[in-house]
Amino acid sequence: MKASSTEKSIPGPQALPMLGWRAGMFKLYSEPFRYLRSLHNTYGNIVALAKGDPSYVCAFGPEANFALLSQPDIFAVSAGPFEKLPEDTPLVRIGGNSLQMMREEQHKQQRHLLQPALHRQQIGNYRDYMVALTEHMLEHWQRLTELELYYEMEILTRNIVVKALFGIEDEAEIEQLGKLLQQTVSSLTLALLAPIDIPGLPYHRSMHMAGELENALLALIERKRRQAEANDLLAMLIRTSDEDGARLSDKQLISHTFTLFTAGHETTSTALTWSIFLLGQHPQIFADLLDELEATLHGEAPTLEQLGQLPQLDRVIKESLRLMGPATIGQRRVIAPSYELGGYTLPRDATVIYSQFITHRMPELYAEPERFLPERWSTLKRTAYEYLPFGAGQHRCIGADFAMQEMKVVLSMILQRFRLEYLPGKPLAIDLTMRPRHGLPMRIRPQDRQFRRIPVEGMIAELVDLRS
Numbered sequence: 001m002k003a004s005s006t007e008k009s010i011p012g013p014q015a016l017p018m019l020g021w022r023a024g025m026f027k028l029y030s031e032p033f034r035y036l037r038s039l040h041n042t043y044g045n046i047v048a049l050a051k052g053d054p055s056y057v058c059a060f061g062p063e064a065n066f067a068l069l070s071q072p073d074i075f076a077v078s079a080g081p082f083e084k085l086p087e088d089t090p091l092v093r094i095g096g097n098s099l100q101m102m103r104e105e106q107h108k109q110q111r112h113l114l115q116p117a118l119h120r121q122q123i124g125n126y127r128d129y130m131v132a133l134t135e136h137m138l139e140h141w142q143r144l145t146e147l148e149l150y151y152e153m154e155i156l157t158r159n160i161v162v163k164a165l166f167g168i169e170d171e172a173e174i175e176q177l178g179k180l181l182q183q184t185v186s187s188l189t190l191a192l193l194a195p196i197d198i199p200g201l202p203y204h205r206s207m208h209m210a211g212e213l214e215n216a217l218l219a220l221i222e223r224k225r226r227q228a229e230a231n232d233l234l235a236m237l238i239r240t241s242d243e244d245g246a247r248l249s250d251k252q253l254i255s256h257t258f259t260l261f262t263a264g265h266e267t268t269s270t271a272l273t274w275s276i277f278l279l280g281q282h283p284q285i286f287a288d289l290l291d292e293l294e295a296t297l298h299g300e301a302p303t304l305e306q307l308g309q310l311p312q313l314d315r316v317i318k319e320s321l322r323l324m325g326p327a328t329i330g331q332r333r334v335i336a337p338s339y340e341l342g343g344y345t346l347p348r349d350a351t352v353i354y355s356q357f358i359t360h361r362m363p364e365l366y367a368e369p370e371r372f373l374p375e376r377w378s379t380l381k382r383t384a385y386e387y388l389p390f391g392a393g394q395h396r397c398i399g400a401d402f403a404m405q406e407m408k409v410v411l412s413m414i415l416q417r418f419r420l421e422y423l424p425g426k427p428l429a430i431d432l433t434m435r436p437r438h439g440l441p442m443r444i445r446p447q448d449r450q451f452r453r454i455p456v457e458g459m460i461a462e463l464v465d466l467r468s
């Protein structure tokens with residue numbers, strides 16, 4: 001895609017012959033934070049991945065976030081690789097019809113149908129599941145001296161989301177369904193790179209798993225229809241209908257539950273992992289938070305009412321989502337004939353990347369942006385486009401309240417019971433979704449208040465100022 005001669009050329013790195021913006025995409029995945037920063041520092045708020053080519057453009061800062069996220073008739077989400085696959089296959093039925101990827105009109109109606117099941121009042125019903133599954137994990141932790149924190153958080157959040165979605169009682173069944181869901185999600189990346197349906201290839205395997213998952217979810221839907229009292233998310237979605245009587249079809253139920261699982265699981269485990277890590281690196285903040293938790297909860301899990309009485313915990317989560325939130329970038333596709341952004345013309349079909357990672361580190365919005373300073377939130381107010389760990393606009397995270405409740409329950413229970421201390425090993429590498437690539441090993445002790453900062457090596461030092 002070339003800009004016409006009268007349009008201002010979008011600045012950016014000189015493209016390598018043949019590769020164009022693809023070299024930039026590679027960098028975005030291989031060294032995401034260094035690359036995003038260097039683009040922003042070198043070229044400013046509007047940057048093409050390949051100089052002068054508007055096919056792939058980064059748009060940084062609150063103004064760009066506002067333009068991209070508040071105008072769905074100009075900037076649309078895109079189904080990406082799913083768009084090119086044959087439509088009536090298990091993989092597309094499960095993954096390609098998700099809420100995130102729907103055309104705007106359909107999206108509005110579907111989101112309207114999903115909303116009640118994720119409303120603040122409804123998610124209060126999942127508090128007991130969250131407490132019971134965390135308790136179960138903590139009992140197991142009593143026998144450990146070391147653990148891999150990211151792995152533990154992944155299993156916990158997986159079990160919580162499966163339990164909340166399907167209300168399954170049997171632990172083995174939760175585990176089994178959770179594994180099938182997770183394996184299907186993990187198989188997608190390789191499968192979509194080469195969608196060739198030949199036995200032995202990743203796409204074929206992924207298709208097989210999606211088929212198995214589809215059957216398992218259909219059986220669950222049938223079972224739910226016979227349980228009039230069930231109060232889980234799937235049961236709510238089955239019962240739900242809008243003012244015009246529109247209901248979710250079985251196909252929609254399947255793809256929405258899959259999306260909720262995918263969107264709600266690794267994001268929350270990553271956020272929990274970094275909150276615990278950052279507290280470990282800031283002994284005084286940890287001590288103050290523990291004072292609050294103990295004074296309010298006395299060693300117990302929070303009730304729904306108490307969840308609203310923990311301002312320090314609120315600020316700690318808010319600040320760790322600012323610095324180490326799992327959503328670091330997002331993207332939209334121009335669906336209008338063209339759009340003028342920051343003085344440059346974006347043509348139809350241009351892909352535009354926005355970035356929480358860059359916005360949340362802008363010194364004009366956040367003083368000492370690299371420091372973990374939860375206290376800043378006792379006075380600081382930021383707009384929806386200046387602080388956006390859950391996105392903004394029509395596609396803002398539908399599970400944000402669920403995630404906040406889950407993080408508060410899990411953190412308050414862990415921190416009162418245990419002290420986790422970073423166990424130095426491999427330098428910490430972090431991927432574009434903030435996932436610690438090789439996990440996060442921790443030493444675990446009963447909570448004895450012996451807080452101390454352990455020196456850490458690796459990429460984390462580029463993301464957070466841990467010296468002070």
Ligand code: HEM
Nearest residue numbers: 099100263264267268271327330390391395397398399403
């Ligand atoms: C800390 C945890 C989470 C973070 C940081 C997070 C972040 C986000 C972000 C940034 C978006 C918007 C993406 C965009 O518009 O470009 C989003 C959308 C979404 N999230 Fe979350 N999320 C989290 C947890 C959850 C949970 C627990 C669920 C479900 C139970 C969930 C379900 C969804 C869904 C369905 C969407 C698509 C909404 C739409 O397109 O209308 N998320 N999330």
